[in-house]
Amino acid sequence: MIHTFSYTVQEDALTIDIILQQKWKLGKKLIHDLRMQKAVSDVNGELMQWKAPLQKGDILVFTWEGDASNYLSSDQIPLYVAYEDEYLLIASKPRGAATHPNEAGQNHTFMNTVHHYLSSKGQAYGEHVHRIDEGTKGLIVVAKNPIVKGMLDRMLENKEIVRTYEAIVEGQVKNNNGTIRAAIGVDRHHATRKRVSPSGQVAITHYEVVGRNPDFTKVHAILETGRTHQIRVHFAHLGHPIVGDDLYGAKKSPTKTYELHAFKVQFAHPITGELIVVEDRR
Incomplete structure (x- = not known):
């Protein structure tokens, strides 16, 4: 298929080579493919020189087969x-x-x-x-x-994409905020379950308590690593499994669901540099 998009140069004296290699840090194979396909032109369709200095505001049009x-x-x-x-x-x-x-x-x-x-x-x-x-x-x-x-x-x-989750967990989490550092590995006794294990992969979760009642705690958690079931395993390890998550020791829910919501993501836009902050509170 033919891919195409445009990019507005954001500062003077850059070249296409510098943008692709240093600013965007693309892989060598992709850069080679773009070069071989003569993929970069201006808005009038004229091919651009990869080592020629660009000016802020120049528009590059990328068109290539992939x-x-x-x-x-x-x-x-x-x-x-x-x-x-x-x-x-x-x-x-x-x-x-x-x-x-x-x-x-x-x-x-x-x-x-x-x-x-x-x-x-x-x-x-x-x-x-x-x-x-x-x-x-x-x-x-x-x-x-x-x-x-x-x-x-x-x-x-x-770790330049920050993902924030909201979870409701059983019981009263002692600290109002903290970091859980506990390696996660496979559970040899269960095909789909994970467990905290010294021989597992490094796993780090940061959390903040945002609500309490006598039986439950609402927390916001940010993943520093992205292991399978990480938040579920970590809070079960603390003795506070996510409400409804019977795979990790919580009481069974009538709806057979558990209370975990990836409600927020934020990062600097890879092309424009604009800070993107998106929330879904539904």
Whole structure:
């Protein structure tokens, strides 16, 4: 498929080489592909010189051939788009839906619905930057072209994308704020459960208490690492499993759901540098 987007140069004396290598930190293979395809032109379609100095306000148009996303298109689950521009979108996944297909032919996940939404606008590429558990609802960042996907992947790895979750947990959490540092590994006695384990992967969760009643505590949690089930495992480890999360020791819920919501995401926009702060309080 043909990918295309425009970029307005934000400072003098940059070159295309500097933007791609130093500012955007793209991978060598992608930069090579862009160079070989003569992918960068001005607004009039004239090819740009990669080492020529640019001026603030110059507009670069990127047009290149690359992979399309291969999700089946489906509108089986509701999709709430909280933010969108030509580079990315941020949408909310409902509780009970998987982030992406785990087997061939699966078509009832968040990404199948995103693909349906983008296809209706004539766009064939959309890839999630991170995931949330099937039982967790909330915001997921989706890149709309491979350049932005690479940039957002790097930002996530460098902890430059801040994701905030709201959880209601059983009991009274002692401290009003704190950091949970407890490595997480597999539970050999249960196929899908994780556990705190000294031999597991480093896992760090920061939290703040935002509400209390006699039986429950409402907390906001920020992930410094992104291990599977991290918030669920960490609060169960403290003795305060998330309400309804019987996999980790909470009382069973009549609705068979647990109270965890990825309600906020914030980061500097990879292309414009603008601070993006998106919340979903529904």
